Amino acid sequence: MGPADPVLRPAALQDGQGSPHEPRGRQRRRRAGWRDRRIHPGVPPGIRQDERMNCPACGSETPGLRDGACTVCWYASKERPKPVRDRFAKLARLRELGVDPYGHAFDRTHDLRRAFEAFEEAEAAVEGAADGAADGGDPPELEGVRVAGRILSYRDLGGSAFAHIGDRDGRLQIHLRRNLLGDEGAALMDLLDLGDWVAVEGAVFRTRRGEVTVRAESLHLLTKTLRPLPFGKEEVADDGRRVVHSGFSDPASRYRQRYADLAVNPDVREVFRVRGRVVTELRRWLDERGFLEVETPVLQPLYGGALARPFSTYHHRLDRKMFLRIADELYLKRLIVGNLDRVYEIGHDFRNEGIDRTHNPEFTMLELYFAFADYEDVMELTETMVGDVAREVMGTTRFEYDGTAVDLAAPWARIRWDEAFSEATGLDPRRAAAEDLRALAKETGRADADELSRVQILDTLFSELVEGRITDPAFVYGHPIEMSPLAKPKRGEPEFAERFEVIVCGFELVNAFSELNDPADQWNRFAAQQRLREAGDREAMEIDEDYVRALEYGLPPTGGFGLGVDRLVMLLTGQTSIRDVVLFPILRPEEGRS
RNA sequence: GCGCCGUUAGCUCAAUUGGCAGAGCAACUGACUCUUAAUCAGUAGGUUCGGGGUUCGACUCCCUGACGGCGCACCA
Structure with missing residues (x-):
């Protein structure tokens, strides 16, 4: 305890007793x-x-x-x-009172879910044994249980109180009785608040109303909370579903104070539990098939591998500009050159662009490269992997997303890019006059169509007129080669690329191709990008001479893909905003504090 | 970046035409040893997002800024 405190009032605890008649x-x-x-x-x-x-x-x-x-x-x-x-x-x-409000370790015998299950098992065993015997003796209890959690609700009945405590994925009622807890425990009861972390030791029993409950023989405060958590009141409706009244729902507060959001909303914890499982299962799936997980630089002297603007930063000792990566691609393919055959990386990419329901500037990408495979092999791998992970984590491949039914089970539809384009626009993407394309782009609401290149217009029209209509996952393949500077030309149709995107629920989930491994062609494609850059396209690539050098050492035929992990989690959990699957999404700075 | 909507007690929300800023939960006081949206009686809690203006009077109307949601644009 601190030094003498001038503000401390004389202790209000006159240990004296009131009159004998005092309540x-x-x-x-x-x-x-x-x-x-x-x-x-x-x-x-x-x-x-x-x-x-x-x-x-x-x-x-x-x-x-x-x-x-x-x-x-x-x-x-x-x-x-x-x-x-x-x-x-x-x-x-x-x-x-000598209670440390910021306690130390507590040795649990069960987490809350398992305490509940352990009791039910014990109960079933007793009932089983009592079957043959005369009418059973005492109702079953499970003794010596030590559990901990946050106080979610508290119903004070005077001499005793019922509370629910919650941990990561469980929730259990505890019964605090003053005559069992003694003076110390009773004093502690008077100083508890919702949100406090507590632990109890005692026997698990079933109340008259049938709820599994721990009768506390001792009560420990683990951590006192200074701020009230915005718990909603929970009602268990007649059909057994929980209805939460009021609660914590302001989106800005939920994202900024995600800790409170998580503490108070079990559904939010569940989303992130699923997210964790998805990442684990993706890893396991790939590891089982001989893929090696690697880590490549996030901080790069030259960025590349996608068409996007980067975040830039500065290294003082090297005295040079650096970039946060926009993709892992060029480094991972260098590893295939280095005989690493099959590699993948799960990591963050950073793209300096707008924020909306499907875009966070920092997002999680799974990239994978598979030697001796082409884009058709990658299609098979993709549909199998996504279906398997969905089944493993969620137990099904069927979901409802934003009011529409989606089935992720393989096989997925395969749609030629140019055919889908012609069907939707009535124009041949190869032969249509630039003016016609431009006019159509303007019709669909692109006021700036005059400033766009032919390729950008094709891309715009495709996103606008085709992607939005696709809900069940589909491989859209064979993009125009100019849109795909890192992809191999399509066999027999060199104006298209051996490339596909997976479109599901109107957004892009995967981008993949047969990787371009001809160094001379690659250099020329970079050079073409460079031209676009000089003409003002800020997303076009720069020439990466070292990457071309790597290709000169020989990149075997390779198929690769990038999968947006956040978006996959959105699909599986039914979230329509990427912010709801990112723990701490990017927000503008808070003005003041409260 | 543009448009629309929003910001009121710790949380969730009301407030008529511009006329005393309210409720539920949480909190506090009291009763209650099987309650469970516990109940009952009482108390307290406000820079109505910030700044400026109109008005006798502004949560309300006007201007401006901040933040957020949705849509558009940008963007895989």
Whole structure:
């Protein structure tokens, strides 16, 4: 405890008792006496005498001022919401009682879900045994259970209380009885709040109303919370479903304070549990097939591998500009040159562009390269892998996404790019006059069509008129070669590329091709990109001489793909915004704090 | 970047034509030892997102800025 505190009021706990007729409740709460408590934590070690300052409000020593006061005065200030002030006072009272409000380890016997299951098993065993015997004795209990969690709800009945505690994926009722917990435990009960982390030890039993419950024989505070968590009240409807009343739903607050969102909304935890499983299963699937997981540079002197604007940064010792990668592609193919056959990487790419429902500037990409394969092999691999992962993680390949049924089971439709294009536009993508294409682009709402290159117009029209209509996953293959500077020309039709994209629910999930391995052709394609760049296309590529050198050492025939992991998770979890599958999506900075 | 909508108590939301800023939950006080959206009685809680303006009077109308949602644009 801190040094003598000038603000600390004389302890309100006159250990005296009230009159014998005083209600027990009042005696208890007077004993709890937590109001207006303040205890100063003192100055942390390592702060020199001349670096210390005094709180203008209370005069005590402090290493810094939070909004012009020491932390104690800050929490006690009228500026704070009352629940925060109250909790801070309770925390001080806990310290007075010798309870550490920021406890240490606690050795659990079960997590909450398993405690529940263990009890049900014990119950079933007893009932089984009692079958032959005369009418069973005592109802079953499971003793010596030690569990921990956050207090989700609290119903105080005076002499006892029921609460629910929750952990990562479980939720369990606990019953706190004052006569079982003794003076210390009873005092602690009076200082609990929703959100506090607690642990109990006791026997699991079933209440008269049938709920599996831990009867606490001891109660421990693990961590006191100073801020009220925005719990909604939960009702269990007649059909057994949980209905949450009010709760925490403001999107901005949920993203900015994801910790509170996760603590309060089990559905959100579930989305990220699925996300974790998806990544694990992708890895396992690829590892089982002999793919080697590798890591290539995120910080690059020259970016490439996709058409996008990068984030740039600066390395001081090297005195040069660096970029955050927009794709892993060029490094991974260098590894195939180096005989690594089959490689993949799951990592973050960064693209300096707009933010919307399907785009976060920082996103997770799975890229994979497979020697001796072409894009048709990659199609098979893709549909099999995605279907297998969906089944493994979700138990099905059928989903409803944004009100539409989707089935990810293989085989997926295969659609020629040029045929889909002609069908949707009535124009031949190879032969149509640029003016006609431009006119059509304007019709579909592209006011800036005059400034776009032919390829950009083709791409725009395709996205606009074809992609949006596809819901079940489909391979769209055979893009115009000019749109695909890293892909091999299609056999027999060199104006198209051996490339495909997977379109599902109107967005792109995968981009893949037979990798271009002719160094001379690759150099020329880079040079063509360079021209576009010089003509003002800020997404066009630069020439990567080292990559061409690698190709000169021989890239075996290789198929490769990039899969947007965030988007796959969106599909599987039914989320329509990428922000709901990214734990901390990019937001504008917060103005003030509260 | 453009358009529309929004921002009110810790959380979720009301507030008539411009006329005293309210409710539920959470909090606090009290009753209650099998409750479960616990219940009952009472109390407290507000820079109505920031700044400016119109008006006797602004949560409400006007201008401006910040943040967010949706749509468009940009963008795989």
